[in-house]
Amino acid sequence: MFNFAFNSFYEAIYMNGHGIYVWSVLIIVLFSLLVFFTVYQYKIKKIKEKLDEFN
């Protein structure tokens, strides 16, 4: 079940010409997740700072 599907590292990147589609989708998904996590953490930090000043 855990056999490496490709013969070499290069083949895994290239994926018979489909690599560009697979890897670009992966980048889009990871990038979106990263942006959302960072933005929300940043917003919470900002609000906390503001509330601190208020106190």
Next chain:
Amino acid sequence: MNSIRKKRIYNICLVILFSISGVGLILYSLNSNLDYFFTPTELKNKTIPVDKRIKVGGMVLKGSVERISSKVSFTITDYENSVNVEYDGIVPDLFKEESGVVVLGYLKNQMVFAEEVLAKHDENYMPPSLKIVNDN
């Protein structure tokens, strides 16, 4: 549960009912227009003007694919009726005999002159080695 909440629940149900029936009516009236493609059987029972761009979908009949230079001709079938297609251009990788296909083009003399050929695949996924085992 007090009467105000009961009334709110009743209101929500009413809104859901109205939106379902509204959208249902729209979908019912649009029904045939929402279909992405015709099957060859549907095509036979319809009169379609020559200048209307249509989409026809089905399976590529086994042994029907012929290539003459850049031209490809094949037969789309739904295993009841079939229609011949002519296309000049590059077909997608997944295009092969006995697999799904959708063509966009014009109907002339019971022939479809395609401008675009798209491959349609089904919901089955399996490794190639298993496919050979299953076929035997």
Next chain:
Amino acid sequence: MIKKFIHQFASPKTFLLQVDKFYGLIFFTSLCIYIFSIIWGLLFTPEDFVQGNSFRIMYLHVPASFLSQSLYIAMAVSSATYLIWRVKLAAYFVIAIAPIGAMTTFIALVSGSIWGIPTWGTWWQWDARITSTLILFIMYLGLISLHNSFSNYEKADKLLSWLVIVGAVNIPIIKKSVDWWTTLHQSASITLTNKPSIDPVMLYPLIGTIIGFFGLIICLILISSKNQIFIREKNKSWVKDYV
């Protein structure tokens, strides 16, 4: 009894304390599951007999599409809870989930388009499944901008909740579009009633990515709700104590 239960758990303060307690655990577990399943799916599964390697996009596309619909259902349930019991936390959830729902729908559309290039030979077609998903995306954006356009939060919450409930009709349409009409998009591979039409070697990592992605999105909803609570209750005394 239901009322007591809801009011105890629906206090934003209790919610925040629970979030702080479990956030790290949920985040790291789901991140590990997600990364493990993505690597398993992208590199350690055999290729598909029809689509070859491009089928691997499934491991990114399916979780996002699944969640784009589930998040809308979650919004609709929260809306109903808000409208019936006037639970404020439920109203916060509705507007907290909306941007995340839009994000998952966006991923579903873009990954689907990219997947369509090598398999179907096109990146966009107006078939019933693709069009209804685009409508879902526009609905998310519309709901967000509607809420932003109000200065009165309570009015915005009420209108938003009603609209979310009206728009919920789109969800069964998306789900059933591949069965009701002829579409370029294939039918569902995993259903509640039938045996999945995906081979187990390919199915297990898919389930892993769905669970992992689900957990990560839950984490996003938790911090987005936290943000929303801070914005809306910043003048309350307990928030000052909390900070």
